[in-house]
């Protein structure tokens with residue numbers, strides 16, 4: 001027989017669950033490329049979210065086993081696996097957030113742009129399916145080269161007549177995560193307090209950490225600024241080289257992407273104080289897509305924050321001007337890829 005105190009504990013716990021259900025909406029998240037190096041740890045982290053009721057995993061291989069494994073965790077979301085093109089539509093229907101992490105990663109000696117030929121077509125196919133099955137979802141793109149894949153997805157959504165610039169994001173959270181980590185190490189600061197905006201894009205010199213805008217305010221020598229900036233810009237390559245052919249960042253990326261998913265879900269859920277950096281359609285520079293701090297709301301991007309571009313140091317201003325031609329070319333390459341196939 002159950003003891004009275006055990007019964008009381010169970011009753012309390014179900015009351016807590018009940019009031020949580022009353023207070024919060026629950027969301028469906030779909031992850032495309034879910035069996036991959038990023039996909040597996042990312043889906044594990046999303047499975048831990050109290051805001052997710054359904055977690056749909058899609059991949060072209062191995063995904064049913066990953067879904068079966070994950071489904072045994074006793075957290076609220078129901079996990080389902082979908083494999084092959086014939087199951088893609090069912091994976092996407094009703095999704096509130098879709099995370100796209102399908103595609104090949106770099107090997108040593110490659111640039112992210114070297115992935116274009118393989119990954120552009122993957123992004124195109126998946127964006128078409130999103131447009132057909134869940135056009136209202138927030139779309140988080142991780143697949144590289146991010147500077148081009150986000151414009152590719154935008155063009156596809158435009159062709160399908162469902163493009164909402166407020167709902168398409170290139171995930172650059174990992175650049176912020178790295179900048180926060182490296183600055184806190186350099187300055188011996190408590191990690192929780194550190195927030196460094198990173199703007200521009202997500203490749204080489206297009207990644208521009210604004211160290212002068214770091215919170216808490218910190219001072220660096222010119223040499224430190226140069227060293228830290230280059231370290232943040234090359235952090236992806238650093239991992240690719242150490243992994244020596246076994247892929248690129250997966251665990252730190254999963255951590256960063258899970259943070260961006262959680263922020264998006266909190267915003268959908270009505271939290272009015274959610275800010276992240278992301279690569280979005282933007283008019284704060286003369287480039288059509290640009291990473292900067294954004295405010296997230298119930299309908300996606302509520303505001304693109306331009307204030308952090310004011311009062312930059314000379315170093316940052318020069319770096320900003322220097323990144324523009326490369327970022328512009330990558331955006332145009334993505335747009336041309338879709339338009340030339342018309």
Ligand code: NAD
Pocket residue numbers: 032033034035036037038039058059060061101102103104105106115119122125141142143144145146171172174175202247248249250253
């Ligand atoms: P991975 O090879 O381990 O996994 C990719 C997964 O995608 C595989 O499971 C594969 O089967 C799947 N896939 C391939 N084609 C597919 C398709 N048409 N539909 C569905 N799934 C498909 O690679 P990874 O390490 O997980 O990296 C994935 C991508 O993320 C790469 O392009 C990488 O460059 C990029 N990335 C981006 C960032 C960022 O900051 N935005 C960080 C790290 C990696």
Ligand code: LMR
Pocket residue numbers: 105106112144174202235236237239240248249
């Ligand atoms: C990263 O920054 O780690 C990713 O873009 C993967 C890569 O190719 O470096």
